[in-house]
Every structure is written in structure tokens, then in C-alpha cells.
Amino acid sequence: MGSASSSYRVIYLDVDGRIQKVVFSRYCSSSDIKELFCAAVGVPRNTDLSVLDSSGAMVSIDPTMPHNTERSPYRVVPVTGGPLAGKEELFQNVLTQVAEQISRVFRINEMKADVTNRLAMLEKRVELEGMKVVEIEKCRSDIKRLREEIGSQNRIFLEDHKNLSPRRDVPTYPKYYLSQDTIEALRWTTFDAWQWEPNEMLSCLEHMYHDLGLVRDFSINPITLKRWLLCVRDSYRNNPFHNFRHCFCVTQMMYSMIYLCKLQEKLTQLDVLVLMTAAVCHDLDHPGFNNTYQINARTDLAVRYNDISPLENHHCAVAFKIFSQPECNIFSSFPPDAYKQIRQGTITLILATDMARHGEILDSFKEKVDHFDFTDQEHVTCLKMMLIKCCDISNEVRPMEVAEPWVDCLLEEYFTQSDREKAEGLPVAPFMDREKVTKQTAQVGFITFILIPMFETVMKLFPQLEAAMLQPLRESRDRYEDQSDQVQKKNAEL
Numbered sequence: 010m011g012s013a014s015s016s017y018r019v020i021y022l023d024v025d026g027r028i029q030k031v032v033f034s035r036y037c038s039s040s041d042i043k044e045l046f047c048a049a050v051g052v053p054r055n056t057d058l059s060v061l062d063s064s065g066a067m068v069s070i071d072p073t074m075p076h077n078t079e080r081s082p083y084r085v086v087p088v089t090g091g092p093l094a095g096k097e098e099l100f101q102n103v104l105t106q107v108a109e110q111i112s113r114v115f116r117i118n119e120m121k122a123d124v125t126n127r128l129a130m131l132e133k134r135v136e137l138e139g140m141k142v143v144e145i146e147k148c149r150s151d152i153k154r155l156r157e158e159i160g161s162q163n164r165i166f167l168e169d170h171k172n173l174s175p176r177r178d179v180p181t182y183p184k185y186y187l188s189q190d191t192i193e194a195l196r197w198t199t200f201d202a203w204q205w206e207p208n209e210m211l212s213c214l215e216h217m218y219h220d221l222g223l224v225r226d227f228s229i230n231p232i233t234l235k236r237w238l239l240c241v242r243d244s245y246r247n248n249p250f251h252n253f254r255h256c257f258c259v260t261q262m263m264y265s266m267i268y269l270c271k272l273q274e275k276l277t278q279l280d281v282l283v284l285m286t287a288a289v290c291h292d293l294d295h296p297g298f299n300n301t302y303q304i305n306a307r308t309d310l311a312v313r314y315n316d317i318s319p320l321e322n323h324h325c326a327v328a329f330k331i332f333s334q335p336e337c338n339i340f341s342s343f344p345p346d347a348y349k350q351i352r353q354g355t356i357t358l359i360l361a362t363d364m365a366r367h368g369e370i371l372d373s374f375k376e377k378v379d380h381f382d383f384t385d386q387e388h389v390t391c392l393k394m395m396l397i398k399c400c401d402i403s404n405e406v407r408p409m410e411v412a413e414p415w416v417d418c419l420l421e422e423y424f425t426q427s428d429r430e431k432a433e434g435l436p437v438a439p440f441m442d443r444e445k446v447t448k449q450t451a452q453v454g455f456i457t458f459i460l461i462p463m464f465e466t467v468m469k470l471f472p473q474l475e476a477a478m479l480q481p482l483r484e485s486r487d488r489y490e491d492q493s494d495q496v497q498k499k500n501a502e503l
């Protein structure tokens with residue numbers, strides 16, 4: 010070990026392969042020792058040094074540093090130019106990058122301010138001008154282009170600037186401009202809903218609310234209207250019959266009847282809003298199994314609603330659950346009393362679609378129709394119940410090629426239910442039993458005993474229903490009867 014009196018310390022340094030012995034007093038300071046080592050290595054005395062032992066470990070330079078021997082000298086590495094020796098270029102690069110990033114941040118912030126202002130302006134335009142999907146679409150592409158511009162600058166920062174995205178995303182259904190022909194056709198009972206995808210039906214529903222003046226008269230936010238309709242679409246299940254297309258058909262039929270019966274001359278805009286909104290919501294979240302099944306199978310819905318129109322109560326509850334979300338509440342501008350009126354009116358109409366109440370409601374309307382008073386709220390409410398009932402089961406009013414597929418959809422849903430009822434040992438309704446029912450038997454009775462009597466009663470108030478609705482119903486009944494006769498003849502020949 011290096012020899013040293015107790016007050017001195019001897020250290021051996023490897024200087025370019027030459028062993029340099031250094032002796033210093035243990036009362037020296039670290040900087041004194043550093044200066045000694047600088048002298049031993051032949052570098053300026055304020056040069057920073059690293060001292061490494063044979064294993065490459067760094068050794069602290071101070072009076073208590075471990076001593077060594079000639080056979081295990083320490084290596085002394087001058088760290089020239091301070092802590093960044095040999096790293097100047099790297100440091101310069103980092104400085105440059107940081108400078109670039111900083112200027113990017115400034116540019117991003119400038120663009121952000123610009124985008125934020127333009128977004129606010131676009132959103133204000135959308136809200137104030139009640140713009141329709143076509144204009145919103147254009148605004149949206151502006152927003153998209155602006156975002157792409159920023160994004161090209163520096164994706165890294167976009168992540169850090171989350172608030173660059175607009176305060177709320179403007180919901181949109183991709184493309185779907187409504188042509189003038191489509192807008193015109195939408196008003197008629199002959200409109201073919203099978204041609205349209207869900208997003209196109211959404212645009213049609215949105216158009217109806219604008220076209221009827223409901224957005225204008227009730228200051229409905231056009232963005233909220235779109236969000237509500239998107240939520241409605243997502244809240245209908247993909248059942249064979251009770252799905253979003255059925256919702257659309259019922260609402261489009263309501264829209265047609267509003268024009269056909271000139272209801273806006275007889276009813277208030279609030280009545281029209283209730284008619285349309287109840288039609289949109291009337292089968293929300295339908296499970297594809299009717300009330301008979303719910304009650305017989307003692308489902309959660311039957312238990313929750315005490316067997317009283319469990320499905321229709323559920324549709325109402327889901328509808329107002331959606332409205333309870335501020336971003337989907339098209340009634341947000343209504344004062345409390347008006348909202349209560351809307352809510353009561355919508356619930357009354359949705360509950361009226363329970364076919365178990367068909368006789369009750371029809372009889373109630375028959376008592377009023379011969380002396381109908383449009384200023385009598387009870388009369389008007391009863392009429393609105395009849396209107397939504399008519400629209401709900403109106404498929405056979407439509408042209409045959411539009412109506413007939415619905416019977417297949419209905420029977421598919423019915424057969425799924427009756428198969429399940431058989432499997433669960435529950436009662437099975439004959440008109441649902443795949444062993445007993447045909448399209449003809451399903452429709453002849455329904456059109457003859459349900460549809461025609463109901464529409465004839467409403468026709469007492471609106472004679473214009475004769476051509477547009479009663480005639481197609483009679484033609485459909487006759488066609489199904491002919492088909493039935495042919496089937497019976499064939500069976501007789503077998």
C-alpha cells in the first residue's frame with residue numbers, strides 16, 4: 010500500500026502510461042489535490058478531472074480518497090470544457106431543437122388562437138343560423154382542414170394541446186345531402202324507407218324537424234337535434250321489425266299525415282312537436298318480445314311496470330333518459346311548464362301505442378269524431394293518440410313492394426318469440442306460431458278488422474285519407490285474400 014506518514018497521503022497516477030507519484034497532506038482541500046493532479050497530468054489547473062480506478066469506477070478527489078499502489082495507479086481523465094466536454098455539438102443540436110420546438114409552440118399557439126376564434130365563429134354561425142347538415146358539413150370540413158394544418162406542424166404538440174379540439178364535437182352523419190327529389194318524396198305515404206341507410210334516415214328526420222318549423226319555433230339547437238337523433242338511432246335494437254327503420258317509417262308517416270291532413274292549420278306547433286317526437290321515441294330499446302311475453306315470462310320490465318304496458322312504459326323511460334342528457338335535450342330552451350306539457354304529451358302518445366288498448370282508444374275517438382272540437386284538449390289528445398296508432402301500424406298503407414317486406418320482418422320477430430315461448434313452456438299466440446300463421450292469414454284479418462276500421466274512423470275528420478290511405482289498404486286486403494284463395498286452391502288440389 011503506498012507508504013505515508015499519518016498526516017500525508019501518497020497516490021499513484023497513470024499519466025499516459027507513466028506512473029506519477031503524488032504526495033499530499035491529509036489537511037489539503039479537494040481543490041488543492043485537484044490542482045496537484047492537474048499539474049501531474051500537465052493540464053491547466055482549473056481543468057475538471059475524473060479519476061478512475063482499475064475497475065473504471067470514479068474515485069472522489071479529496072483528502073480521504075482511497076490510496077493505491079504503483080501496480081494499481083488511478084487513471085486521470087481531464088473533462089475539458091466543463092461538463093459538456095466533447096458534447097458541444099450534441100448540446101448545440103439540442104439547443105437548436107429546443108429553439109425550433111419553442112418557435113413551433115409559438116406558431117401552434119398562434120394557430121390555436123386562430124382556430125379557436127374560427128371555431129367559435131363557426132359554432133356561433135351553426136347555432137345562430139340553425140344551419141342544416143349541408144352547411145354544417147362545410148363548416149366541418151373547414152374545421153378538419155384547420156386541424157390538418159396544425160397537425161402537419163407538429164403532432165407532438167397537438168397531443169399537448171388537447172383543448173385544440175372544439176369545445177364539443179359537431180356531430181355529423183357522413184355526407185347525405187338530401188336532394189330536392191328526396192325532400193319532396195319524404196312528404197308522401199309512398200316514400201320508400203328501404204332505400205335508405207340509417208345515417209340517411211337521420212338526415213331525413215333532421216330535415217323534418219327543420220321543415221315543420223319546429224327548430225325555428227322552439228329554438229332547438231341544430232347541433233343538439235343531431236346529437237339527439239344519433240342517440241335515438243343507437244338506442245333502437247337491431248330487431249327484425251322493431252328497429253330504427255320502423256321508428257323512421259312511423260315518423261315519416263306522421264310527417265306525411267301532418268301534410269295530408271294539414272294538421273298545422275288545426276293543431277299547435279307544440280302538438281306537432283309532440284306528435285313527431287313521440288313517433289321518433291315510441292319503440293326505443295324494444296327487446297323484440299311483446300308485452301304478452303314480458304308478462305308471461307315475468308321479465309324485469311313486467312315486474313318493474315306491474316304488467317301495465319311494460320314495453321311502452323320502457324320506451325317512455327328510455328326517451329326521457331336520453332332527454333336528461335343536456336347534449337341531447339332538444340327541449341332545453343323550454344320553460345318548466347312547457348317542458349311538463351311536452352313530457353306529458355309524449356308519454357300519453359307512446360303509451361297509446363300498446364295494441365292491448367286498441368279498442369279503448371278507438372271507442373273513445375268514435376265518441377268524439379262526429380262532433381269533434383279542435384279547441385277541446387281532450388278531443389285533440391284523443392286525435393293525437395289515434396294519429397300515432399295509425400302511423401305505428403301503417404305499413405300496409407304503403408305501396409305493396411314497400412309494405413310486404415315488413416310482414417316478413419314482423420313474422421320473423423314473432424316466430425323468434427313463439428319459439429322461445431314453446432321452449433319456456435309459455436302460452437303461444439296463434440298469429441305468432443310458425444306452424445299456424447302465413448303472411449296472408451296475418452294480414453287479411455289485421456287489415457280487415459284493425460286497419461280499415463281505424464282509418465275509416467279518422468277519415469271522418471280528414472276525408473283526404475280516402476285516396477291516400479284507405480284505397481291502398483283495400484287493395485292490399487284484396488291482394489292477400491286472392492293469395493289466400495290461391496293457396497287454399499293449391500292445398501285442395503294436393
Ligand code: LUO
Binds near residue numbers: 299
Ligand atoms: C299490430 C301489431 C302489434 C305489435 C307489433 C306489430 C303490429 N303490427 C302488425 N301486425 N304492425 C303492423 C302490422 C301488420 O301489418 N300486420 C300485423 N299483423 C298481425 C300479425 C298482428 O300482429 N295482429 C295483431 C297484433 C296485436 C293485436 O293486438 C290487439 C292485434 C292484431
Ligand code: ZN
Binds near residue numbers: 255259292362401
Ligand atoms: Zn311501433
